Amino acid sequence: MLTFAGVFTLGEPPPDPPPLDQVSRILEAQNPAPLRRIERGRLAVVWHEDTTLPDPGLFESPTRLVLLNGDPLYSPAPNPRDRQAALLAQAPDPAAALSLCPGSFALLHHDLDSGQLLLATDALGARTIHYTIRNGRLFFASQLSILEQWNALPLNASTAALLEFLQLGYNLDGRSPYCEVRCLRQGEYLAAGPDGCSTRFYHRWDQLDPVELDYPGRARRAYELFRQAVERRSWRSPDAAVMISGGLDSRMCATVLHQLGKRIVAINCAPGAVRLQDESIAVRLTRALGCELVRVPIPPGSVSWSRLAQQGLDQLNGRLDPVAARAIFSGDGGSVGLGFVYYQPDTIALLREGRLDEVVRRYVSPFLRIPGRYVVQDAGERAHQDLRRSIESLTRAIDAEPGRQFHLFLMNNDQRCHMHGYFDALASLRHEVHIPFYDADLLRFLLACPADDFTGHRIYHDILAHLPAAVNAIPWQTYPGHLPCPVADADDSACSQFSPQAREKLKQVLNSDVPHALGPALRPLFPSPPFRRLPVLLTSLLAAATGSGRFAYVHRAVLTASRISAAAQGRVLWDLPEE
Secondary structure, three states, X not given: OOOEEEEEEOOOOOOOOOOOHHHHHXXXXXXXXXEEEEEEOOEEEEEEOOOOOOOOOEEEOOOEEEEEEEEOOOOOOOOOHHHHHHHHHHOOOHHHHHHHOOOEEEEEEEEXXXXXXXXXXXXXXXOOOXXXXXXXXXXXXXXXXXHHHOOOOOOOEEHHHHHHHHHHOOOHHHOOOEOOXXXXXXXXXXXXXXXXXXXXEOOOOOOOOOOOOOHHHHHHHHHHHHHHHHHOOOOOOOEEEEEOOOOHHHHHHHHHHHHOOOEEEEEEEEEOOOOEHXXXXXXXXXXXXXXXXXXXXXXXXXXXXXXXXXXXXXXXXOOOXXXXXXXXXXXXXXXXXXOOOOXXXXXXXXXXXXXXXHHHHXXXXXXXXXXXXXXXXXXXXXXXXXXXXXXXXXXXXXXXXXXXXXXXXXXXXXXXXXXXXXHHXXXXXXXXXXXXXXXXXXXXXXXXXXXXXXXXXXXXXXXXXXXXXXXXXXXXXXXXXXXXXXXXXXXXXXXXXXXXXXXXXXXXXXXXXXOOOHHHHHOOOOOOOOEOHHHHHHHHXXXXXXXXXXXXXXXXXXXXXXXHHHHOOOOEEOOOOOO
8 A cells, every 4th residue: 555644745845854764764654665755845745655456556757646545436448547647637637637547546636737735535535634734834634643653743632522532433524633633525626836825625425416317227237237336356367355244245255256256265253252144145245156264263352354365365375376365355334325224214204304313313222322431521421422522523514415414424424434543544454445335436426316215225135136046145244223124044053143142242252351541540541531541550550350241341442542542642632513
């Protein structure tokens, strides 16, 4: 993956040189791949040479520079990324050309003649560019962790944004845990020049023309566009690696790859403490597709899907073409984009009745709410109420039919940020990930269809008619409250991941190896606000003495807050809204 970071001077150049030496050391510590560094005009940038895929995402000439993190899939025909970079470099209007890129990418485009810099992410913002302005300079990076370690950027953590991050696992609307740092949002670009910088949207998901096909035509077209999304990501090799589970999203990826004639190796990740339908169904599905299955055990403690995927790829041992063995297909995105997983049977009716507050209340109720004894000034409950207000405000600002409005909020936030942690981790790993459910052409069609098509996985079930009968004869896992699987499961030794038995077992596995927060509780840079040191210290001592995982959620929250506080050198600003 091509990771980049740099500085662009706005206005009069300051006398000191751009502070890039430390960034080079940060990138070298992440990955031993060769580094490149360029300083020309107002731009100074350093990046890793990308050796994951055979075609580097780079175009360089005396007056133009284009860097690609990911694959924009620019132009209808398959094109190597260096060719795409060259085409984007020559585009008369680079911002307009971005709307023709259905892939997932982060892009840097610099024109030395005009002195203009353009930074952009894909139409859904799945890849990231974080940025901040300091002393007349624009600092940017394709990973937040680079800005966190950059000594030239003293950061201030925001209590409100920190608690929002702890509740959701991400920040809303392009915010970050730091007051000064923002992330480019879905379909957003930043243009910078001698006179300053500004951001605009080259694409908006609430400005789509309605689809005029009938319902069977919509289901057929959705399948065709998904097949196209898989095909345009698989052209580099006759082989493919794919993550497989017991759900529909990975089944769609694996089956379409099979229909395209690819030789497939599937990777299934499963815990040893409980036998899930995920594992049982994966065995039967790969047998029906005639492909090999690699199993990766999920260890105790917090799960890193990127590292589990890397473990699976490491086990291939030459069984796939080397290009295919460095990239994996994932079904991430299907459940939200196509399955409406956060919609209950009455959600659309509630939205059309104007009861958005009830929909938001249900959505946020499962999220972490830190008990008052661990935080100052009842910050946990105040942050929870602030989160509800923020979600309602962002949803109401979307110009869409009420039944679709909340889904677009989910796409612009939950879906946009879902893969950020995965992509951040890839900088130190050795593979890429293909996510066809994030394909912009597919999503432009799906999000222009009536919202009623999608409730409870309705249209998803009808798309399955385009898969082979042997695949549809194998059951799949379903979400509670969604359409049931019409195929009976003969294997009663495996349990659904949503069953009480599986939930309890998985909770024990995930909490059994969580580090306690004793270390942060004893350090000077304890994250206060929002946490209170003494209750956290007592809980940590209890966990250290007994090995209990009962308060693992508190330890996780404190450890995350401690990392953010440390990056801000202990500067955590109290900015929670008044009650």
